[in-house]
Amino acid sequence: MSTRAGILSCIGNTPLVRLEAVVPGGCAEVWLKLEGGNPTGSYKDRMALSIVRSAMERGELRAGERVVEYTGGSTGMALSFVCAVTGLKFAAVSSDAFAASKLAGIRAFGGELLIERSEGGAITPALMQRMKERAHALAKEPGSYYANQFGSPYVPAGYQSMGREIAQALDGRVDALCAGVGTGGALMGTFDGLAASGAAPRAWALEPLQSPLLTEGRGGAHKVEGIGVGFEPPFLDRSRLAGIRAIDQEEAFVMCRRLAREEGIFSGASTGLNVVGAIELARELGPGKRVVTLACDSGLKYLGGHLFP
Ligand SMILES: Cc1ncc(COP(=O)(O)O)c(C=O)c1O
Incomplete structure (x- = not known):
């Protein structure tokens, strides 16, 4: 493994940016972890x-x-x-x-x-x-x-670095974390990493409103790739969450386009959904607080699809 560690060392240590243009006044700060810079363009x-x-x-x-x-x-x-x-x-x-x-x-x-x-x-x-x-x-x-992506404990463990990096960048001061869940690995792993670094945010899981399996018990057709998989996410520990919210996919798609045009952040639909959820929380928490969410992957993966016509 050591001889080819060059590119593997390029995994992680991604930027964390504060959103400005898309966050209305009177809200908490919203920070986004930009994971599209990983070698294959995804967390x-x-x-x-x-x-x-x-x-x-x-x-x-x-x-x-x-x-x-x-x-x-x-x-x-x-x-x-x-x-x-x-x-x-x-x-x-x-x-x-x-x-x-x-x-x-x-x-x-x-x-x-x-x-x-x-x-x-x-x-x-x-x-x-x-x-x-x-x-x-x-x-x-x-x-x-x-590999067992739906069962291996090394899935959430692999995302702990994201939490550690966020805690370091924000001096441990994070009030809320939210993310859409597929396996739940990224949300729970990031939460663990934050906790291990002394940060103690409250965490929310998000899902598409069009498939409210976690909030209402019924799945449905939706177009947010990677989340809303139609079964209970294997790594999701509901007992540790502050809540689960369903977010309208149409708002997520609009947010994706706004992120590109107003913030210069090019991402996929699950990121748009994460940002809509984060702004909702930021509105409720108000000024002086901090919400962090994840930009799961690069928008380059979605060119040619419905997101960026
Ligand atoms: C684009 C995208 N967003 C979000 C997720 C959800 O991540 P997790 O499975 O860690 O909950 C995935 C997972 O496949 C994904 O591909």
């Missing part, structure tokens, strides 16, 4: 490095062996990247239901793609189940290691 690099490094340190994964995961998105690209520079192979079980650009991103770093055919491009529970079963079967083959 998933932190989690991929954490999974791979810890498995190698425990001796469960050795150079030349293969990491396996089922994924349709940024997690696959991040794992493919980390495996490429640590002398590992990577196989992603995915589907034609996911964006071609995201699948190309996995291949760009040398990852192998195994495609489960969808019915007309729809992401359904049955398709996800088939992908999962194929990944589990592959991971049982000799020399294979299952």
Whole structure:
């Protein structure tokens, strides 16, 4: 791992910026952790490095062996990247239901793609189940290691660095943290990192209003990639949260465009949703307080989609 540590050392230590133009007067400060600067353009690099490094340190994964995961998105690209520079192979079980650009991103770093055919491009529970079963079967083959993005404790652990960096940048003074949840790994890991650094914010999970599974118990169709996965996020510890809020995806899309045009921050829909949630909290908390949220990835990943027509 040491010989190629150059690029891996570029994971993390991302900027934290205070939003100005999009935050109305009379609100608390809103700070945004810009994760698009990670090597694959997403905070998933932190989690991929954490999974791979810890498995190698425990001796469960050795150079030349293969990491396996089922994924349709940024997690696959991040794992493919980390495996490429640590002398590992990577196989992603995915589907034609996911964006071609995201699948190309996995291949760009040398990852192998195994495609489960969808019915007309729809992401359904049955398709996800088939992908999962194929990944589990592959991971049982000799020399294979299952990354387990929905269960590995190294997922939230990988995001603790985000919390430590935020605490350091703000001298430990953070009143609120909020973020949309897919697995819940980024929110809970960041919260842990903040706590370990002596900061004691209250934390809110966010979800799309169009799929209010966590707030109302019913999932639905929505277009905020990466969050609102339709099941209880495995790393979400509701007992530690101040609350869960549902945010309208249409407001998130508008905010994404405003972030680009008014703040020069280019991001995806989940970031727009995070910022809408953070401003809501900032309005309630008022001046003198600080709200922090996450810019999960770069808007470059979403060019060609509905977000930036
Ligand atoms: C763009 C984007 N935003 C947010 C999330 C949610 O992160 P987490 O799974 O850590 O809750 C993801 C995860 O896939 C993502 O890809």
